[in-house]
Amino acid sequence: MTNLVRMTGIEKRFPGVHALKNVSFDLNSGEVHALMGENGAGKSTLMKILSGIYPRDGGELLVNGQAVEIDGPRAAQALGIGIIHQELSLMNDLTVAQNIFIGREPRKRFGRLDEVALNARALEIFKSMNLKMNPKTIVGELTIARQQMVEIAKALSYRSRVLIMDEPTAALNDAEIAELFTIIRRLKADGVGIIYISHKMDELKQIADRVTVMRDGSYVGTVDAAQTPVSKIISMMVGRELTSEAIVIPDLSDAETVLDIRGLNRGREIRDVSFSVKKGEILGFAGLMGAGRTEVARAIFGADPRDSGEIRVHGKPRSISKPSDAVKAGIGYLSEDRKHFGLATGMDVRTNVALASLDRFSSRFGVLNDDAMRKTAQDYIAKLEIRTPSDRQEVRLLSGGNQQKVVIAKWLYRDCDILIFDEPTRGIDVGAKSEIYKLLKALANEGRAIIVISSELPEIMRLSHRIAVMCEGRLTGILPGGEATTQEDIMHLATLRAPSMQPEGYQQ
Structure with a gap:
């Protein structure tokens, strides 16, 4: 088993935030190493450093045993590091093969696109994955699960030996998850190292070999997935035991x-x-x-x-x-896609809480009462324990759980x-x-x-x-x-x- 990645003492600071504090992580060939932690723990920041999106402020990074400086995504790709983000970045109107090789298409004389060679290269990658897929299919016609496979094929087209998967099963059903896990096991057998980020505890025992836990920007520990109870991993993540309350069914016969x-x-x-x-x-x-x-x-x-x-x-x-x-x-509806249908992510908490009730904050001349909006937002920040520096914080900068609480606050104020x-x-x-x-x-x-x-x-x-x-x-x-x-x-x-x-x- 070869060590593919070793990160030691990694530091990262943003204005007013110490995002990563002396973090260590390593990945071997042919293993799935799960990276766990609550929202805001620093998982994504660490992976953005590995994939060249962020520069590190301190620490050492080794790839294949060699010290490296990864100064951008292209440098990461050249080192065999690929990342599949939770929100897929495919172009729905292009074919599968065109998406895989976008910007790197084989050309004929005079710069014309060589569709035959393009599709043949895509089929080679599908064969290595034991995946049956038509490279000529328009991506927008595929299910989310099949689009996920296209993203994996795209990463492998760069000859990636390190594959970072961020919440890959978030939008998949059980059958699609099983298909994805089959692909992951095949990649493992070929010596690919996979960094697997997920919030789904039940997946750990199925797919992970080791689990590294982060909390508040710091490294907590690394454990063997098969030998460690899920309750122990949860305790490492949150710093406390989470008790499961017994379900109490109220008598609603007269309600x-x-x-x-x-x-x-x-x-x-x-x-x-x-x-x-x-x-x-x-x-x-x-x-x-x-x-x-x-x-x-x-x-x-x-x-x-x-x-x-x-x-x-x-x-x-x-x-x-x-x-x-x-x-x-x-009636209030909290959509499954809160970022597109529940929130104005570029606006602050104050405005989002008021969005469904702007008529209550408007004067007869259409001027908004900003003081009333501020007080309302602050009341719900306290009531729902929304973790935010202030009601003026942009919602996009909050964790997923706190974004959800902002949507709930919006509907509660509306008296739904x-x-x-x-x-x-x-x-x-x-x-x-x-x-x-x-x-x-x-x-x-x-x-x-x-x-x-x-x-x-x-x-x-x-x-x-x-x-x-x-x-x-x-x-x-x-x-x-x-x-x-x-x-x-x-x-x-x-x-x-x-x-x-x-x-x-x-x-x-």
Whole structure:
């Protein structure tokens, strides 16, 4: 086993921030070395130094046993270091092969593109990965999982022996994750070293050989993945033990039905979906990718038109054809893509908290009351424990968990008593997840009706009072929360093509 990378005593400072403090990390050939830590721990900064995006301020960096200075991404690529970012950087209108070799295309005489040679080179890389893919396919026509494979092929086209993967499974379902892990194991067998950044604890035992943990910009330790309990790794990450509270299912038999959905339809995406949510209830939505969960949420919120169906709020029919109608009805929607649909990331916390309620801060002449916005933002920063230097901090500079809290603050100030959370902890570290869970439970205890959509079954089971399961646009059943339901019960309904029961009443 050859040592590919050795980083020792790495230092990095930004104005007012000591981002990396004496950090060490190493990678061997043919291994998957997981890099773990909460948001803001310094993982991305360390990898940006290795991939040439940031220069280091101190420490030593060895690649293949040789001291190196990596002064840019091209220098990293020349050393065989490739990085696959969480947010893919492909061009949807180009073919797979064109994306892999963009800027390095083989040319014929007079500079003409040699498509035959281009596609042949792409096929060579696919063969080395044991991957069946047509190099002529337009990237925009591929699933996210297949696009992830294109990113890996692109990195390997630089003859990368070091591959950095940042949250590679964030948008993949179980079958797609299995396909990705097959590729990773094949790369390992070929001697490629993989640095694997993820917040998903269950993946460690499946794919990682070693785990290095960072916290607050410092190196905490490196452990053997197979021999170390997940609870120990979590404790290293957060500096404390995270206890899993027992699920307490409240008696909501006499509670008011706040949201009642009947016969919701939208093409093949939503087929005759009916359910209700009571005051103080958390209703979880489970299902495989493409089951229709997000589509249901968007139809209720008026973001997508519905073909038919009735929406009742507090027992009264509501006509909701656009998001502003939903907001007036007291419905708030926290999208799975908070950066594009939930936040104005280039604006500060103060403005984002006020975004859904600007009418409340406007004078009759359209002038915003900045003092009132400041006070409101500061109140919610304190209430939700949003970690930010001030209400003037740009939201893009906050961690994922704190960004999510800003979105929640926006809807709470709007007095929404129905809150729909779509993948509320996607891209959020384990410590921040625990905080979001506590916040959701607190909101339910205040009497809000909450819908949680999640692809993580342990999360759904940990949070939900009831669990609605969808498959191919249909609601196939509603299960009780707590210990009465197993993951097998949920997966049975998630793969059932026809409803097994009528989703009426509080329990099945």
